[in-house]
Amino acid sequence: MSVTTPTGFRAAGVTAGLKASGRPDVALVVNDGPSHAAAAVFTANRVEAAPVTWSRVAVADGRLDAVILNSGGANACTGPEGFADTHATAEHVAGALGVSSGDVLVCSTGLIGERLDMPVLLGGVDAAVAALSDTGGPDAATAIMTTDTVAKEVLVEGDGWCIGGMAKGAGMLAPSLATMLVVLTTDAALTAPELERALREACRLSFDRLDSDGCMSTNDTVALLSSGAASAQVDEAQFTDALTRACRDLAMQLLADAEGSHHDITIEVVGAATEDDALSVGRAVARNNLFKCAVFGGDPNWGRILAAVGTTDAAFDPRTLDVSINGVQVCRAMGVGDDRSGVDLSGRTVHVLVELHAGSEAATVWTNDLTHDYVHENSAYST
Amino acid sequence: MSVTTPTGFRAAGVTAGLKASGRPDVALVVNDGPSHAAAAVFTANRVEAAPVTWSRVAVADGRLDAVILNSGGANACTGPEGFADTHATAEHVAGALGVSSGDVLVCSTGLIGERLDMPVLLGGVDAAVAALSDTGGPDAATAIMTTDTVAKEVLVEGDGWCIGGMAKGAGMLAPSLATMLVVLTTDAALTAPELERALREACRLSFDRLDSDGCMSTNDTVALLSSGAASAQVDEAQFTDALTRACRDLAMQLLADAEGSHHDITIEVVGAATEDDALSVGRAVARNNLFKCAVFGGDPNWGRILAAVGTTDAAFDPRTLDVSINGVQVCRAMGVGDDRSGVDLSGRTVHVLVELHAGSEAATVWTNDLTHDYVHENSAYST
Known part of the structure; x- marks a missing residue:
């Protein structure tokens, strides 16, 4: 191999x-x-x-x-x-x-x-x-x-x-x-x-x-x-x-094996008008430091996912957005969904599902959480 | 007041x-x-x-x-x-x-x-x-x-x-x-x-x-x-x-007063063809987590600045890029400039100067370093 x-x-x-x-x-x-x-x-x-x-x-x-x-x-x-x-x-x-x-x-x-x-x-x-x-x-x-x-x-x-x-x-x-x-x-x-x-x-x-x-x-x-x-x-x-x-x-x-990571996060975006839209939404979530810190802290802070989605120009009506974390639909129609305390973030893998309700295209982006170890490794790399 | x-x-x-x-x-x-x-x-x-x-x-x-x-x-x-x-x-x-x-x-x-x-x-x-x-x-x-x-x-x-x-x-x-x-x-x-x-x-x-x-x-x-x-x-x-x-x-x-910050970083981009170009370069540097971790670590890792500049579509010839950190021109014509060990990052304020050599427009963007305290505050915010 x-x-x-x-x-x-x-x-x-x-x-x-x-x-x-x-x-x-x-x-x-x-x-x-x-x-x-x-x-x-x-x-x-x-x-x-x-x-x-x-x-x-x-x-x-x-x-x-x-x-x-x-x-x-x-x-x-x-x-x-x-x-x-x-x-x-x-x-x-x-x-x-x-x-x-x-x-x-x-x-x-x-x-x-x-x-x-x-x-x-x-x-x-x-x-x-x-x-x-x-x-x-x-x-x-x-x-x-x-x-x-x-x-x-x-x-x-x-x-x-x-x-x-x-x-x-x-x-x-x-x-x-x-x-x-x-x-x-x-x-x-x-x-x-x-x-x-x-x-x-x-x-x-x-x-x-x-x-x-x-x-x-x-x-x-x-x-x-x-x-x-x-x-x-x-x-x-x-x-x-x-x-x-x-x-x-x-x-x-x-x-x-990403530096300092504690969680592997899969961001699946579905219901997009185009694959590019799905990708841009997935990338925006993957790059949101606040969301990534929240995952590190075991906090299903889905508002940070919505705030990231809202920065994109992908086709969607914000009022229809649904977000699930590890199978719990914490946000439904951009409002409060199921109880966020039901989300279990204790494992290494995290699955975020964003439903745009704007079409039938989809894409998946993978990222990691933002941790103390990431900061440590990258603040001391060249020294 | x-x-x-x-x-x-x-x-x-x-x-x-x-x-x-x-x-x-x-x-x-x-x-x-x-x-x-x-x-x-x-x-x-x-x-x-x-x-x-x-x-x-x-x-x-x-x-x-x-x-x-x-x-x-x-x-x-x-x-x-x-x-x-x-x-x-x-x-x-x-x-x-x-x-x-x-x-x-x-x-x-x-x-x-x-x-x-x-x-x-x-x-x-x-x-x-x-x-x-x-x-x-x-x-x-x-x-x-x-x-x-x-x-x-x-x-x-x-x-x-x-x-x-x-x-x-x-x-x-x-x-x-x-x-x-x-x-x-x-x-x-x-x-x-x-x-x-x-x-x-x-x-x-x-x-x-x-x-x-x-x-x-x-x-x-x-x-x-x-x-x-x-x-x-x-x-x-x-x-x-x-x-x-x-x-x-x-x-x-x-x-x-930004959460967990230890440094205030001013990113000044000069020699741009347009103000928008200067802004896009400044923002790319301001959002580069690796650079922000390096500043936290007191490490003048200018390669991370260049790597961020290179992700933009601003007008410039990469071979002419100059970068200074706190007055020391660590990168000259995209090559090694003055000794990076001469850069003093012990103070709160950091000044990054990026010279694009593509025109006479300029813009300044302000950001902070990425620290353990940032991760801590934002991994525990809603709990």
Whole structure:
């Protein structure tokens, strides 16, 4: 259950020394083919990190031979020098593997605004190349962790093919995309355009609807590599479905490990005129700090949900809004519904249902509560 | 220095018993004329409280004789019954004062989604009418406090006229408007349209740029009443300027008393192509939880500012962005600038300067840091 489970991939995770903690910090995933088709999606943040700028170009031709990833530094907001560092990293990987640097995707994660220690990183690249193995997936998943408390991996099996994946991300989770690095591998033989269509659809229904803290990263990358080593034929629709399940599984692992979170909150918006309306309402609730604090406090303060819904321009008549929390309809027709004291918020999962009564579209957004631990972790991150 | 400092106003603040704490919870401000011209602005939240729905209509004709305010309950999301409660409150005030209920503005603040205890509230109205005095302003300012730790009042003096004001608000502060109730009084003789123009302009440059926690309230109201009791003539431009200063003063008092805040953060965006661009960048930074946690932790983590700026669609070339924190240019041309360790965040005030290099427009947004105390206060508010 890792990126090396599909046939045709090797990986490694090593300790280069970028992290003060001494934990593993460099990961490498290599596609040995026969196919090298690939696709990737990146952060929508206009302030994008150097590795994102590099990687957009690298994947543009639909071919990737390797993905090099480092934790311990985001290489974001580091100017032309930072881009040169990313370029040098790709060249170093390419030289060691005997491939073209233009087929090497580069991902970095960590503090923004600090240059990477290049001798340390390149030493890590050499060590990772030496450690490559077809069972190296779990080590790679461990080496990309930052404030993650657990490594995140997934395996979805098809009929004679499979999809493996790893993810890192625990804060700065927001749509388009959540802050995270994700590498997905498959031995199914698909063309680059097929991979891209499948990846965009899978992300749209998974990572794009994860909004832990409303903060959009500069480094988000989701890469999908196909080795084509499986002899079984695969149907694009089936593959997209499997990929969506893999991405949702990883998204839920990210949610469960979000920095300082005590609750996983599912916000389901139904009765919307359009899916976009449902999404905008879900996101507004997911980003309401007061609501998120209330959930942390075990307080079914549904007025804060209504106040968030009211800030959107989604189609609805405010007088008809219904809201349920964990199955109790606490707000009915924008008035007081069932007794809020009947809502049990003692468990980890919270389900909020917002009914707009404006149509038949729906969307679900996932978020976390806002806790003392979140404030603590994020007030002391770079120090 | 209160709403009763301008000639022609009486006020009172009493304890009705709406608050479990036993603190004052009903305030009344009466305009004895000779003019009764008035204007008001309200929350942009589509989920608006019953008193907002009532008060929009009450002020529509440009006349107000009184403002009745209660803390201890927002009367929001309370359905038709809640609106009937607001109506009954206005009728009761009108009967006691011998005015029309259609000239009584009603404001409520407190928990959303609970009916008001009407016998208790109406008893408070009677007590407030009995206690009315031309020195009652400070009592009124005290009676509208919720989680405020201090009463908020202002006085701006003109040439033979003055503006008095009071405000409450400590959480759910967001633009259009900050969560708050504000009553401003003046003895200057202006028409209702003049008052409305002045009030909109003053709010645009003060309360609308306060974004403590990004959460928009259901009850925000800013009312301005003119008694015309001053014989001095007043120029509309001079009055607007004085009113803007009064509103800014109250806005800064709200900022300084925001729930759980340890820092007051001024985000100044310059070099923008348009004022709207500058505002959207300022708001994006003001709503970035990760940046706000970093300030709480005394950490000049400027990468989080850049990541927030990058989420906007304001005109700028990311490669030219400069960011300074408390006078230290930590980010230059989207690269590493001066040493971040030179930034002193030990004081209460923090100044962030974002230079977009895209034009000559500018705007300033004010916010607070995100602290353990904020989470604590807001996870236990309704319980």
